[in-house]
Amino acid sequence: MNRSPLSESVEMYLKALVELSDREMVAIGRLADRLGVTAVSANEMVKRLGEQGLVKHTPYKGVALTKKGRDAACNILRRQRLWECFLYDHLKIEWTQLYEYACSLEHATAPEVTEALAAFLGNPQTCPRGNPIPAADGSFAPLNGIPLGELDTGRAATILAVNATATEVIKHLYDRNLLPGHKVTVLEAAPLQGPLTLRVDGKDVALGLALAEYIIVSR
Amino acid sequence: MNRSPLSESVEMYLKALVELSDREMVAIGRLADRLGVTAVSANEMVKRLGEQGLVKHTPYKGVALTKKGRDAACNILRRQRLWECFLYDHLKIEWTQLYEYACSLEHATAPEVTEALAAFLGNPQTCPRGNPIPAADGSFAPLNGIPLGELDTGRAATILAVNATATEVIKHLYDRNLLPGHKVTVLEAAPLQGPLTLRVDGKDVALGLALAEYIIVSR
DNA sequence: AATTATCATAAGGTCAACCTTATTATCTTT
DNA sequence: AAAGATAATAAGGTTGACCTTATGATAATT
Ligand SMILES: [Mn+2]
Ligand SMILES: [Mn+2]
Ligand SMILES: [Mn+2]
Ligand SMILES: [Mn+2]
Numbered sequence: 275m276n277r278s279p280l281s282e283s284v285e286m287y288l289k290a291l292v293e294l295s296d297r298e299m300v301a302i303g304r305l306a307d308r309l310g311v312t313a314v315s316a317n318e319m320v321k322r323l324g325e326q327g328l329v330k331h332t333p334y335k336g337v338a339l340t341k342k343g344r345d346a347a348c349n350i351l352r353r354q355r356l357w358e359c360f361l362y363d364h365l366k367i368e369w370t371q372l373y374e375y376a377c378s379l380e381h382a383t384a385p386e387v388t389e390a391l392a393a394f395l396g397n398p399q400t401c402p403r404g405n406p407i408p409a410a411d412g413s414f415a416p417l418n419g420i421p422l423g424e425l426d427t428g429r430a431a432t433i434l435a436v437n438a439t440a441t442e443v444i445k446h447l448y449d450r451n452l453l454p455g456h457k458v459t460v461l462e463a464a465p466l467q468g469p470l471t472l473r474v475d476g477k478d479v480a481l482g483l484a485l486a487e488y489i490i491v492s493r
Numbered sequence: 494m495n496r497s498p499l500s501e502s503v504e505m506y507l508k509a510l511v512e513l514s515d516r517e518m519v520a521i522g523r524l525a526d527r528l529g530v531t532a533v534s535a536n537e538m539v540k541r542l543g544e545q546g547l548v549k550h551t552p553y554k555g556v557a558l559t560k561k562g563r564d565a566a567c568n569i570l571r572r573q574r575l576w577e578c579f580l581y582d583h584l585k586i587e588w589t590q591l592y593e594y595a596c597s598l599e600h601a602t603a604p605e606v607t608e609a610l611a612a613f614l615g616n617p618q619t620c621p622r623g624n625p626i627p628a629a630d631g632s633f634a635p636l637n638g639i640p641l642g643e644l645d646t647g648r649a650a651t652i653l654a655v656n657a658t659a660t661e662v663i664k665h666l667y668d669r670n671l672l673p674g675h676k677v678t679v680l681e682a683a684p685l686q687g688p689l690t691l692r693v694d695g696k697d698v699a700l701g702l703a704l705a706e707y708i709i710v711s712r
Numbered sequence: 713a714a715t716t717a718t719c720a721t722a723a724g725g726t727c728a729a730c731c732t733t734a735t736t737a738t739c740t741t742t
Numbered sequence: 743a744a745a746g747a748t749a750a751t752a753a754g755g756t757t758g759a760c761c762t763t764a765t766g767a768t769a770a771t772t
Binding site: 500530531553 | 758763769
């Protein structure tokens with residue numbers, strides 16, 4: 275069962291891995307980028323995670339969570355998203371700050387507290403940023419959506435979730451009404467990886483492709 | 494203003510110092526004991542705290558918090574005790590677990606979250622373990638009580654607060670009804686630092702002097 | 713005044729997570 | 743097949759927060 279507590283760093287790596295697992299294998303470079311760490315550091319950590327059986331690294335192919343690692347990661351997501359609910363619904367914290375504050379609390383939350391919090395909140399299924407909350411057993415229906423960058427030009431869709439993590443980026447998206455529940459249409463995709471032009475709430479918005487990746491819309 | 498975030502270790506040292514400040518100067522040995530650390534380690538940390546202006550160390554006399562250090566410490570106490578209120582009143586966490594869980598959360602709580610939590614709770618003045626909650630500005634009316642060990646034999650008093658930190662110790666006291674609001678009488682103090690014999694809720698209880706130090710009673 | 717206990721300091725280690733700078737290996741693309 | 747991009751590994755460092763063992767310095771007690 276191995277009830278050893280994972281360090282904050284380890285937890286953040288696991289969370290990043292589950293968030294980046296659109297495809298099974300995650301390139302270490304992508305992982306390093308997301309965590310704001312050098313590729314060498316990410317390699318070192320992945321080695322440690324492998325020794326703990328949380329991850330399987332296939333050189334030159336990528337990193338994948340093991341069952342154990344995925345379970346741990348889902349539990350971290352659960353904690354994070356439950357805290358987001360509490361912070362938003364009860365403490366009236368600004369939407370743009372939710373990720374940052376919940377990302378601290380998630381590492382300081384014992385299992386008993388997690389479950390009591392879930393009960394207090396009425397076992398919510400979704401967090402204010404649009405993501406599903408994994409159940410206590412780790413089970414978890416992923417969002418059935420696609421990144422905004424993959425939406426066909428001319429198509430309208432509804433934003434399901436916003437997955438940016440840097441508060442600065444979150445604020446940028448918030449200021450442009452790129453929020454769960456809002457409708458977006460891709461008016462134009464500029465060539466050469468250029469920005470998208472979107473229609474959101476009656477306004478035109480230019481958005482770089484990197485940012486568009488964070489926005490999950492209905493298909 | 495120096496808004497650098499303090500590490501968890503630093504915060505725990507500051508909290509220990511404010512909790513041990515019955516007399517102005519805290520002996521490094523006492524500090525080390527309370528934190529479960531060697532005296533050498535405590536010395537090293539005190540040196541670092543001194544460099545950050547949080548503490549003044551007078552060799553062979555003891556450590557004292559500076560204004561800056563005391564303000565920081567009171568803010569940590571505020572966070573901890575607010576979390577205890579939330580965990581107890583809203584999440585229905587067992588009384589004996591409050592310290593442990595709040596002691597994790599306290600380090601992961603941004604100022605904005607602290608104040609929103611205080612508002613959510615209705616700005617409570619006292620935590621479930623009986624201690625006053627410092628105000629947002631750090632001001633703080635200390636309990637007007639004495640440790641149970643200093644209560645005269647034969648005298649009855651009311652428990653104001655229980656300040657033990659080890660969950661094991663807290664459970665021991667809880668099982669004997671040594672809780673805020675309960676009445677205690679010291680029936681006998683055995684010689685040679687022997688245990689106290691107490692009368693609590695109609696039962697006789699033997700309690701070592703070390704444990705009695707954690708219980709603050711009315712004078 | 714001498715003994716003993718506590719405290720301070722010196723010296724050297726460990727461990728997790730980071731870092732830089734090279735070098736080498738593999739994959740992908742031309 | 744060669745080039746270029748990405749990934750892995752090697753080597754050496756840093757920092758905070760711990761540790762042990764040993765040696766001086768001061769305070770308290772007899
Ligand atoms: Mn986090
Ligand atoms: Mn703590
Ligand atoms: Mn050293
Ligand atoms: Mn090395």
